[in-house]
Amino acid sequence: MRLALLLLTTAICLTLWLGIRSASQPEPMFCGVVSPEVPEIIQQRWAALDSARLAPWRERLGREPDLKNGSNLFKGNCAACHKPDRDITGPALQGLLTRAPQPALEWYLAFMLNEYSLVKSEDPYTMALRQRWGNNPWLHPNVLSRDELLDVLVYVELYEARPVP
Numbered sequence: 001m002r003l004a005l006l007l008l009t010t011a012i013c014l015t016l017w018l019g020i021r022s023a024s025q026p027e028p029m030f031c032g033v034v035s036p037e038v039p040e041i042i043q044q045r046w047a048a049l050d051s052a053r054l055a056p057w058r059e060r061l062g063r064e065p066d067l068k069n070g071s072n073l074f075k076g077n078c079a080a081c082h083k084p085d086r087d088i089t090g091p092a093l094q095g096l097l098t099r100a101p102q103p104a105l106e107w108y109l110a111f112m113l114n115e116y117s118l119v120k121s122e123d124p125y126t127m128a129l130r131q132r133w134g135n136n137p138w139l140h141p142n143v144l145s146r147d148e149l150l151d152v153l154v155y156v157e158l159y160e161a162r163p164v165p
Contacts, residue, residue, distance in 0.1 A: 060105075066151045070152045070155025073144060077144065077152075078093070084156045084159035085161070091133060094156050094157060094159055100125060101124075107125070108153060115140050
């Protein structure tokens with residue numbers, strides 16, 4: 001009986017001591033559980049850098065590209081097969097304008113708006129892509145407008161991996 005009472009008292013004291021000790025210490029942070037906080041000065045520098053990087057695109061497109069829209073459209077329509085900066089099921093899209101036949105912007109729009117016409121005309125670059133990535137029907141349905149496709153392209157070309165602020 002004494003032993004049971006002693007064990008019970010010890011368990012209660014230990015529980016109280018651990019409870020008080022853990023309450024005075026902050027919760028540990030584990031990688032991936034708490035999102036990193038980006039200081040405001042860094043966010044301001046990123047905004048200035050993004051503005052400078054967008055300047056040539058403003059001139060090229062004749063309008064302000066929407067990076068947020070491009071990001072959302074990319075994630076919703078392209079990310080299953082493509083990443084901006086590395087190959088997965090499909091090729092990395094960053095640098096597309098340097099690899100595609102010139103004028104690359106027109107080729108990109110033709111490919112995305114009517115891929116079948118490029119296949120039917122046996123466009124050499126399109127046929128090389130199909131050979132490299134599999135000669136199967138791709139899922140590039142014509143669901144995005146010209147401006148949306150351009151927003152996606154600008155997002156991909158300016159993509160940098162950054163923590164989300």
